[in-house]
Amino acid sequence: MVLEFQTLVPEELPIQEKEVIPDASVKVLEEEGNYGKFVAEPLERGYGTTLGNSLRRVLYESLTGTAVTWVKIDGALHEYTTLPHVKEEISEFLLNIKNIRLKSDVDRPGKLRLEVAGQGKVCAGDIMASSDFHVVNPESHIATLDSDQATLNVEFNVERGVGFRPGVNDNDMPIGTLPVDAIFTPIRKVNYTVEPTRVGGRTDFEKLTMEIWTDGSITPLDSLKVAGDILVNKFFMFANVQDGDVDSIEASSTALNITPEQYNMTVESLDLSSRTLNCLKRADIHKVGEALQYEKSDLLKIRNFGEKSMRELYEKFAELGLPVEENSAEKSEHEVDQNEPEEDESK
Structure with a gap:
């Protein structure tokens, strides 16, 4: 007995289209007075907590x-x-x-x-x-x-x-x-929640809901935008890091006769007075190495940064054992006696 097999081929098989996932977006659910409620979705799993916690920290600490x-x-x-x-x-x-x-x-x-x-x-x-x-x-x-x-x-x-x-x-x-x-912070309170959300047939996405209360000096929406800009700027340096950046810092620190760790110390760690610290920050000087690269004459060009601030900064350098000009503190003290009083920072 001979068995015959016949393969049946359907005239037309349905083509399964790839499911399109919409880009995540932020919507304003409510904004009244000093209160705002915002939703970001759809986010891939894990990003709700990552973004929510980062925004919360920045809102509290960096505005x-x-x-x-x-x-x-x-x-x-x-x-x-x-x-x-x-x-x-x-x-x-x-x-x-x-x-x-x-x-x-x-x-x-x-x-x-x-x-x-x-x-x-x-x-x-x-x-x-x-x-x-x-x-x-x-x-x-x-x-x-x-x-x-x-x-x-x-x-x-x-x-x-x-x-x-x-x-x-x-x-x-x-x-x-x-x-x-x-x-200083204009933020009074920040809450965020992360919930699962559906996109088409998939349920492995997240929805981030943020609630922001401000003190009235800034709107909740503007505070969220500022926090987002701060995070973008911080992450931008990681996205654009170059292979030569480490060598550049090492070369600069070597030229200054300090270690890379000393170069990267923040000016906040020097425990300077608020006047001197604010002057350095306004001049975009955030690291000890950056301050050491400035000539004294260039530092004195910074608004409200006078001989008194110069003496304080160099005394901090000396306390850390950083290479500075000999008798810089005494020299600055003599110079300040010969000059007119510093301009008041409040002007």
């Missing part, structure tokens, strides 16, 4: 804000002074000052003034108007005056910065000033 760093109160020489006809003690007064939220139209320090008289409550909205700084929470309580004869005159030093800076007595601070804990 620039404006805050009061010290005050000068007429009649108060120290924090234990009792102000006549003022209900609050100085310590409580300083805590109230810390809560004042400011918005700046300039990238430089400045001054604000408060001059009130008579009985009543004093709020942030009573601070005299300025073209450079604006109070975003005018209802914030400052003090209570309990007599018609009461007066309260205060000068506020306002600076730009990031994160949080505790109020400490600095040698550069004017006599009679009281330091204030400075909360």
Whole structure:
């Protein structure tokens, strides 16, 4: 018996098209006042937490804000002074000052003034108007005056910065000033959640939801954009690293007679005064090696970086055993005696 097999070929087989995955995008779900809610999807598995945590850290720690760093109160020489006809003690007064939220139209320090008289409550909205700084929470309580004869005159030093800076007595601070804990970050709270989401027939994608609360000096959407730009700039250096970069640093450190580790030390690690540190940062000097590559004459061209700042910087170099000109500290001290006083940083 002979068996015959016949293969049946369908006239037309369906062609399976490759599933198209849409690009991830960010949508604004809600933005009202100081609150914003945003969603990013679809993200590949694991990227929800990676992006959410990175954005959260940057929002809290890297956004620039404006805050009061010290005050000068007429009649108060120290924090234990009792102000006549003022209900609050100085310590409580300083805590109230810390809560004042400011918005700046300039990238430089400045001054604000408060001059009130008579009985009543004093709020942030009573601070005299300025073209450079604006109070975003005018209802914030400052003090209570309990007599018609009461007066309260205060000068506020306002600076730009990031994160949080505790109020400490600095040698550069004017006599009679009281330091204030400075909360520079404009972010009050950040939450993020990661949930699974479906794309076509696939369920292995993620949806990142972010909630941002600000202090009113910046909108939630703008804060998210700034945080994204910061991360892009940081990751950009990894995407564009060149093989010769290590050799370049080693060559520079060798020329300066220091180690690559010393070259890469941040200027923040030198524990400089805020004045000197801010001057270096404004000049885009972030590493010790970069500062050492500058001639003294070039450093003195940096705005508000005078002989006093120069002496402080070189003293820090000497403490670390870095090669500097002999007697640089003494030389700078002599030079500062021969020159006019430095320009005030607040100008």
